[in-house]
Amino acid sequence: MDEVQVVVAHSERATLRVGDVFLKVDADPARLDAEVEAMAAAPLPTAPILWRKPSVMALGALPGKALGRLGEPSPASPAAWAAAGAAARTLHDAPLPARPGRSADSRVRAELESECELLVACGVLPADVVARNRAVAEAAFRAFTPAFTHGDLQITHVFTDDDRVTGVLDWSEAGHGDPMFDLATLTLGHEDRLADVLAGYGTAAEPDAIHAWWSLRSLLNVRWLAEHGFDPFAPGCEVDVLQSRM
Template identity: 70%
Template sequence: MDEVEVVAAHKQRVTLRVGDVFLKVDADPAHAEVEVRAMAMAPVPTPVVLWQEPPVLAIAAVPGTALGVLGEPSAASPAVWAAVGACIRRLHDAPLPPWPGRSLDDLRAGLDRECAWLLAGSVLPADVVRRNRDIAEAALRPWEPAFIHGDLQITHVFVDGDEVTGVIDWSEAAPGDPMLDLAVLTLGHEERLEDLLVGYGTGADRDVVRAWWSWRSLVAVRWLIEHGFDPDAPGCELDVLRARMREP
């Protein structure tokens, strides 16, 4: 009998691993529904769905290793990052999923709400919050929607050699701004953006990607704290926000 490994556990979701099977227990069954539908539609490698019995989704492990982790340098070569960029481009060029994504008004309202919370609690100096809020504004513009992953963290992309072997955790997939995926993947790994874009190709707006770095970090802090994570760990969200103060 394999040991049961707790991969992630917080108030919204628990993910367990038993051998080559992952069991995802989610408080909101709609997340699993989106995940299953998105993986079936995405033209990129995704985990095999073994079975689904709400609130549990069972999926097979994907081969390879994660592209990296937030807070540590990625050991992947520029060629691997370029391969990931090409994979993301295939997703963004695919037909849109039929369910709605988040609206621009919703994204702006969420940003305003989280900035107010950061200021009220003195989580960061006010000038850091305001500087990043100003930078994030560049992301909050109309965009041509694409099929996006929506939570494309570096730990959600698996590679083996120069090949992308799997992209996991699709519960946030929806029509949205493709620059958000590029930003989330390179959050804390800003120096790898150009490698990623070698494979992604034309059409990326670097200023908008940078704006999404600020937006993502600002809106994530409260959730991370409330679910037992540390956004102030080296190289993580608070460091990303502070780094913007060193830019012209």
Template identity: 70%
Template sequence: MEQVEIVVAHHERATVRVGGVFLKIDADQTRTDVEVEAMALAPIPTPRVLWRKPPVLALAAVPGRALGRIGEPSSASSAAWAAAGAAARMLHDAPLPPWPSSRFEDLPARLDGECALLVANGVLPADLVARNREVAEAALRRPSPPVFAHGDLQIGHVFVDGDEVTGVLDWSEAGRGDALFDLASLTIGHEEHLDDLVAGYGTDVDLDVIQAWWSARSLLAVRWLIEHGFDPFMPGCEVDVLKSQM
């Protein structure tokens, strides 16, 4: 008998796996609407939609394994990282979807609010927050023509088999957005693989902006992770990323 594996679970959504089927349960069906439409438009491998009966979306498992996990060394080859870069470039070169990514809505105001809460609640030292907010400004003030962005292209969402990308998961934040945010999301905590990723991406990339997005994404994530039962203070995770900017 096949067992039920809990992939991720918190009060906003949960994903469980039964054999070769992933069941995603989301209280906000607008996120599922975005995910289904984005996967249909994306020119790169995505999970196959088996069926949908709100609040559940059933997806077929993709072959291979995740490129890695934040806080853990990636065992994927340089060629696999380059393939991930090439897939990101293919996505960013695709026609724009008709909706903006929610990831970038009111971003400066959200970031300032998050920084204030991190300091007021004693989650992080004020100097650490201030330094990373300063670094993040390079990303916020950069004029960036919108691309078809995944919006949450973290390392655990890109699956590879050998040196080939077999599937990109979790498209609920997809839409028109910043290309370098995707590249930064994929390499956060894995700076040593940035050169391979950029080689596969195949164009000049502003590394200062990548670094700025590392700060911005980490600042925005720390409190959410704590509140949802994750630990951003683990070695190699978001707080270490913030400390590296000092």
């Protein structure tokens, strides 16, 4: 009998795997509605929807393997990473969805200021690491042309086979937003792969904004990850990303 594997689980949503079937459970049915809509609109291969209930969706497995995992060396080839970059560009060139996605605005700036204060006050990170990354993160607060973004383009969500993208998972955060956020999420903790991704993406990339999003995303996520059972201090993960800016 196939065992039940917990892929991810926290108070908002959980994903379970049983054999080649993934069950996605979301506390907000409207978020699943938005994910289904984004999957239908995306110009990239997505996992097949086997069935759908108000708060649960069953998805079939994608062919190929994920690009890798955060904190571990990626087994994927440079060509596979370039293909992921090209896929991101295809998505970003698609017609905009109605739903808003990730971007750095005044609300995010206020959240960042508060989070930086807490990281230092609670002794989670040294003040100099926080200050340096806060300075780097400032480049994310810039004018940009909104694009159709995935919103959570982690390497575990991008599957490739024979150096081509066979599918992209988890469209729950998709919407119109900053395309450099997607590229930063894809390469977080794998800075050595950025050149490969940009080779596939093309000249529209903004490296300074990608670097800024590495710092911004990591600063905002460290405490949340620790409070929800993840380890941002693991080798190659968010704290290492922040320390690498020093």
